[in-house]
Amino acid sequence: MSSELTRRSFAESVALAALAPVLGIPGSLSNGRWSETLALPVSEADEPGALAKALAGVIRAQYGKRLSRADLVTITGQIESGIERAAAIRKIELANGDEPDFVFSAMPAPGASPR
Numbered sequence: 001m002s003s004e005l006t007r008r009s010f011a012e013s014v015a016l017a018a019l020a021p022v023l024g025i026p027g028s029l030s031n032g033r034w035s036e037t038l039a040l041p042v043s044e045a046d047e048p049g050a051l052a053k054a055l056a057g058v059i060r061a062q063y064g065k066r067l068s069r070a071d072l073v074t075i076t077g078q079i080e081s082g083i084e085r086a087a088a089i090r091k092i093e094l095a096n097g098d099e100p101d102f103v104f105s106a107m108p109a110p111g112a113s114p115r
Helices: 007-023 034-038 050-066 069-090
Strands: none
Touching: 050 069
16 A cells, blocks of 8 residues: 555544544544554553443444444544543533623624625
8 A cells, every 4th residue: 555645544543633623533643644652552550331332322323334343432432532622611610690702693783894
């Protein structure tokens, strides 16, 4: 297999780079390929929980023909990481008056000229 970057692998790298913070992927890309960076082995200490395994089972049932064992291990680890981040966010206590740090509005500000 050639080491040339194909359109498909480039598109995959761009998509994964955009999702890296959400998926909890480390920011370093030493080998130039996200797919190889993502295939990190999961140690027994980092064994995913039952929910992560069940959700990975759903993915295996749906896409198992297209995924290798290493892909499933990576996906299961990413699911577990997302579950842990969600649990950490749920622990943050908010008061009724707490608001986000930003406000998004799709409507232009009053008096603003349309583009």
